[in-house]
Amino acid sequence: MATAKHLAGSLVGASLAACVNIVPGLLSVYRWEGEIQQDQEALLLIKTTEERLAQVFAQIEQEHPYDLPEVIAQPISAGLDSYLQWVRTCTTS
Structure with missing residues (x-):
């Protein structure tokens, strides 16, 4: 959770994200270096713009x-215009 909070604060602080939701308590099951792993993780939902994606990816890495x-991106097909404008305003340097 500390990593999630740090990343969220860092991204919002740098105007790379307007908002970051932290969803704790996820169990991830995955293969890593030939072994099946299980870890408790947090999911971050990062609200940003397409123009900021490369910077968001770089900062997370x-x-x-x-x-x-x-780190994956989901395109937004629709949303409340005023909310989407707020995201654009918050992520404009």
Whole structure:
């Protein structure tokens, strides 16, 4: 949880994200270096713009303790216009 809070604060503080939701208590089951692993993890839902994605990815890679953190992007097909504008405003440097 400490890593999740650090990343969330770092991304919002750098105006790379307007908001980060932290969903704790996830159990991840995955294969790593030929072995099946299980770990408790937190999911971060990072609200940003397409223009900021590369910077968000780079910052997470730099600050996350995992060798290969899961970082994927979901395109938003629709949303409340005022909310999407708020995200754009918050992530404009």
